[in-house]
Amino acid sequence: MIHIVFHFIVPLLIAIIFYHRKWLKSWLIMMLTMLVDLDHLLATPIYDPNRCSIGFHPLHHPNIIAVYALMLLFPKTRIIGLGLLIHMILDGLDCVI
Numbered sequence: 001m002i003h004i005v006f007h008f009i010v011p012l013l014i015a016i017i018f019y020h021r022k023w024l025k026s027w028l029i030m031m032l033t034m035l036v037d038l039d040h041l042l043a044t045p046i047y048d049p050n051r052c053s054i055g056f057h058p059l060h061h062p063n064i065i066a067v068y069a070l071m072l073l074f075p076k077t078r079i080i081g082l083g084l085l086i087h088m089i090l091d092g093l094d095c096v097i
């Protein structure tokens with residue numbers, strides 16, 4: 001449950017700190033990046049709290065995460081890449097704790 005709260009709060013803080021004039025739009029875009037979790041629908045069971053998402057789901061694969069990092073280089077995709085990386089870091093925390 002705390003995990004899901006983090007998925008909302010962390011992007012909100014980033015949006016307020018770095019995009020203060022456009023924080024709402026930035027936050028909403030980052031919220032849309034949560035759609036990457038749709039790849040969970042391909043897995044059985046769809047949700048397993050003990051499973052590490054990173055490397056398991058196709059959109060949570062390290063190769064794809066490298067693409068998300070590249071998106072930071074371009075102003076038009078930066079906010080999307082940022083949202084995706086925050087998502088991967090938060091999902092990754094579940095793997096180490």
Ligand SMILES: [Zn+2]
Nearest residue numbers: 037053087091
């Ligand atoms: Zn995820």
